[in-house]
Amino acid sequence: MLFLPTKIKFQGSSAGKNDHDESGMRIAHERVIHHSMKAAIFDIDGTLTDSVHLHAKAWQETFRHFGHSISFFRYSIADWEGWRPINACLSFETRVEKQRQGD
Amino acid sequence: MPVFLSKQELKNKGKEIEKFRGELFKRKFLPKVRPFARVRELFQRLTQDGWKIALASSAKKDELEAYKQICSISDLLDTEASSDDAEESKPHPDIFQAAMSRLGQVSPKECIVVGDSPYDAEAATKAGIRSIGFLSGGFPEADLIQAGFEVLYWGTSDLYLQYEESIFHREAPPLIANVNLKAT
Numbered sequence: 001m002l003f004l005p006t007k008i009k010f011q012g013s014s015a016g017k018n019d020h021d022e023s024g025m026r027i028a029h030e031r032v033i034h035h036s037m038k039a040a041i042f043d044i045d046g047t048l049t050d051s052v053h054l055h056a057k058a059w060q061e062t063f064r065h066f067g068h069s070i071s072f073f074r075y076s077i078a079d080w081e082g083w084r085p086i087n088a089c090l091s092f093e094t095r096v097e098k099q100r101q102g103d
Numbered sequence: 104m105p106v107f108l109s110k111q112e113l114k115n116k117g118k119e120i121e122k123f124r125g126e127l128f129k130r131k132f133l134p135k136v137r138p139f140a141r142v143r144e145l146f147q148r149l150t151q152d153g154w155k156i157a158l159a160s161s162a163k164k165d166e167l168e169a170y171k172q173i174c175s176i177s178d179l180l181d182t183e184a185s186s187d188d189a190e191e192s193k194p195h196p197d198i199f200q201a202a203m204s205r206l207g208q209v210s211p212k213e214c215i216v217v218g219d220s221p222y223d224a225e226a227a228t229k230a231g232i233r234s235i236g237f238l239s240g241g242f243p244e245a246d247l248i249q250a251g252f253e254v255l256y257w258g259t260s261d262l263y264l265q266y267e268e269s270i271f272h273r274e275a276p277p278l279i280a281n282v283n284l285k286a287t
Binding site: 035042043048050052054059063095 | 116120123124127128131132133135136137138139142149153154155156157158159160162167170173174176181199202203206207208209213214215216217218219220223232237239240241258259271274275276277278279
């Protein structure tokens with residue numbers, strides 16, 4: 001039985017160009033293996049990173065700096081980032097700890 | 104909702120405020136950002152199953168770069184869309200549409216959004232994409248379900264541990280093998 005050396009060629013490569021490799025061996029070509037296209041699209045803050053409370057702190061300091069009222073603070077956050085409940089402005093660890101203490 | 108500045112004033116002032124906030128965040132808070140557990144492991148598992156992975160965040164482009172480093176996922180990503188790529192923020196579907204167009208030939212039906220806020224679910228629905236939600240962002244369960252997430256997890260680690268039963272494994276992209284050995 002003859003075993004042919006196999007070269008895996010992905011879509012877009014120049015499949016079929018070379019019938020022989022450097023040593024003169026015949027190459028089996030066009031072996032295309034791929035997945036049909038599917039995609040996972042991830043949000044980041046609060047999804048991949050524990051960072052929501054840090055954004056909240058940055059917003060708080062920003063508005064303190066500019067001297068605007070809390071209503072404006074809320075309005076603006078709603079405008080730019082979507083308003084989050086106060087609970088969401090604690091770090092994940094803090095929330096877990098609070099829950100553990102039955103708070 | 105009380106508004107103390109006109110839309111135009113808010114827009115002008117908003118730019119200044121956003122600049123200040125962005126710099127403050129980068130300088131003082133970005134170094135404190137931590138990834139949730141098993142983000143990289145989850146992404147590796149998705150990649151094994153043939154999923155393309157995109158990030159879609161209303162963070163700015165440079166913040167997004169930092170997040171990729173923090174989560175150690177740069178090499179596992181296919182594309183990303185930041186606020187620089189979208190005109191409107193969530194719940195507007197802009198950001199997810201930007202991510203899809205960067206992925207190339209992908210239809211909304213072949214995508215799944217993962218997020219932690221009702222705005223993620225609403226934006227996904229508007230773009231025709233299904234979504235799954237995480238409780239790790241602190242939003243109440245009821246709000247997330249009502250917003251349209253079809254299933255909820257505690258977060259990355261929970262999804263990773265239940266991966267085999269998840270939609271990602273059950274509906275993983277089918278493998279297409281095209282073997283055409285040319286005979287001479």
